[in-house]
Amino acid sequence: MKPLDTRxxxxxxxxxxxxxxxxxxxxxxxxxxxxxxxxxxxxxxxxMSDLEEMGFISSPHTSAGRVPTSxxxxxxxxxLLTVQPMESNRVQALKGQFQPDQPGRLISSASHMLSNLTQxxxxxxxxxxxxxxxxxxxxxxxxxxxxxxxxxxxxxxxxNRILITxxxxxxxxxxxxxxxxxxxxAGLAFEDIRKRIREELQxxxxxxxxxMTATVEAGSEAAEESALNYVISGETNLLDxxxxxxxxxxxxxxxxxxxxxxxLMQLLDLSNRAQGVQIFIGDESGLAQLDGCSxxxxxxxxxxxxxxxxxxxGPTRMAYDRVIPIVDITARLLSNALSSxx
Numbered sequence: 001m002k003p004l005d006t007r008x009x010x011x012x013x014x015x016x017x018x019x020x021x022x023x024x025x026x027x028x029x030x031x032x033x034x035x036x037x038x039x040x041x042x043x044x045x046x047x048m049s050d051l052e053e054m055g056f057i058s059s060p061h062t063s064a065g066r067v068p069t070s071x072x073x074x075x076x077x078x079x080l081l082t083v084q085p086m087e088s089n090r091v092q093a094l095k096g097q098f099q100p101d102q103p104g105r106l107i108s109s110a111s112h113m114l115s116n117l118t119q120x121x122x123x124x125x126x127x128x129x130x131x132x133x134x135x136x137x138x139x140x141x142x143x144x145x146x147x148x149x150x151x152x153x154x155x156x157x158x159x160n161r162i163l164i165t166x167x168x169x170x171x172x173x174x175x176x177x178x179x180x181x182x183x184x185x186a187g188l189a190f191e192d193i194r195k196r197i198r199e200e201l202q203x204x205x206x207x208x209x210x211x212m213t214a215t216v217e218a219g220s221e222a223a224e225e226s227a228l229n230y231v232i233s234g235e236t237n238l239l240d241x242x243x244x245x246x247x248x249x250x251x252x253x254x255x256x257x258x259x260x261x262x263x264l265m266q267l268l269d270l271s272n273r274a275q276g277v278q279i280f281i282g283d284e285s286g287l288a289q290l291d292g293c294s295x296x297x298x299x300x301x302x303x304x305x306x307x308x309x310x311x312x313x314g315p316t317r318m319a320y321d322r323v324i325p326i327v328d329i330t331a332r333l334l335s336n337a338l339s340s341x342x
Contacts, residue, residue, distance in 0.1 A: 004051075004075075010035055011047050012056055013080040016068045020317055023242065025065025070282035073294070073316055077279055086325045094329065098337040107231050110310055110334045115234025117326045120241070120314030121258075123232045124334070125268045127307035133189050137181045137215070139174035147174065147211075149218055154187065161218040165210055177211055190220040230268060232258055243292065243315040250292065257289040271297035271309040277328050282316055292316060296323055298331035302338045310334060 004012065014035040018026045028044040035044075048066055051057050056072035059065075068076065097113055098106060107124050114122025133154040140148040145168060151159040169177075185193045194216050235258055238244050244251050257264055267285050271278045280295040290313075297311035310331045312323055 008047055008051060009080060010037060012051055015066060016076045019067055020319055025060050025063040025067050027065040073281050077320055081320055083321050083324050086329050091329055095333055098333055106334060106337050110330050111231045111233040114312050114330055115237060118312050118323050119237050120312050121232060121234045121238055123230050123311045125230045125308040133187055135186060137178050139178050141171060141174060144168045149215055151219055151222060159222040161222055163214045163218060169211060177208060190216060241315050243317050253289045263287050268309055268311060271299055272306055274299060277324055294318060296327045298327050300331040300335045
């Protein structure tokens with residue numbers, strides 16, 4: 001793809017800014033008027049045609065104007081957008097919403113603040129818990145090849161998982177397996193158990209290996225799920241976003257994503273390991289439910305250690321120059337509040 005010349009960049013920037021502000025396809029006459037370039041509508045149309053061919057904009061069938069594509073938004077955010085830092089007096093006002101002496105409320109306060117300031121959905125990934133350690137394991141035979149695995153953690157949490165095995169285990173075998181695991185591995189995290197059991201399985205009867213391996217795998221999954229979670233606020237704001245509410249089936253899929261959590265959690269976990277603000281536009285998220293949406297995230301830390309992320313989920317047609325500083329400053333304020341309380 002050939003680089004865009006200055007004229008094309010100015011027209012693309014103008015088109016996207018007008019579309020974000022007005023929500024209507026932008027025609028060549030409007031671009032000629034708002035771009036500040038002394039170009040005829042015919043010249044503008046030629047440039048628009050080139051931009052459309054390059055995939056930055058598209059033409060809705062019902063209009064002579066153009067709208068940005070995800071690729072257009074990406075170029076706009078990466079190369080054309082100017083983000084102004086938030087005014088210090090406004091930052092101080094927001095800082096007052098965080099109460100370091102109430103750490104339990106800091107996460108929900110950040111989530112609510114994000115949704116209130118942007119009028120989209122605000123989300124905060126909670127800090128990773130310490131590794132889940134087992135206190136006790138039990139097996140209950142449900143049917144010929146289905147076993148209920150019950151995991152009691154040292155924190156008192158109870159996790160249940162269904163194991164499906166190739167062979168049937170009787171009650172005495174299940175009791176012996178539970179006794180072996182409780183005797184040898186109580187107090188350990190599943191990741192530690194996984195390493196040790198590989199060696200010890202060789203000394204066990206081969207017919208017990210499948211049960212032990214399935215237990216460790218299921219326990220590791222349960223531990224991972226309980227270690228990661230997030231708080232989301234303002235989902236109903238998305239019902240008022242015309243770009244999203246005009247397609248109710250897609251909106252329903254989006255709300256299912258919020259309920260199921262796993263897919264969105266994987267996306268948000270990426271920004272836990274990143275530096276600074278991350279922006280996922282449309283299908284860049286890898287989640288079909290977020291097609292037509294943008295996710296803007298930033299990691300937060302406690303005493304210099306990255307522990308989670310904050311973010312906003314809204315339509316691709318959002319005021320990025322306004323939302324990006326909100327996400328960035330919320331992450332910074334949350335970091336400061338949590339660190340001062342640790």
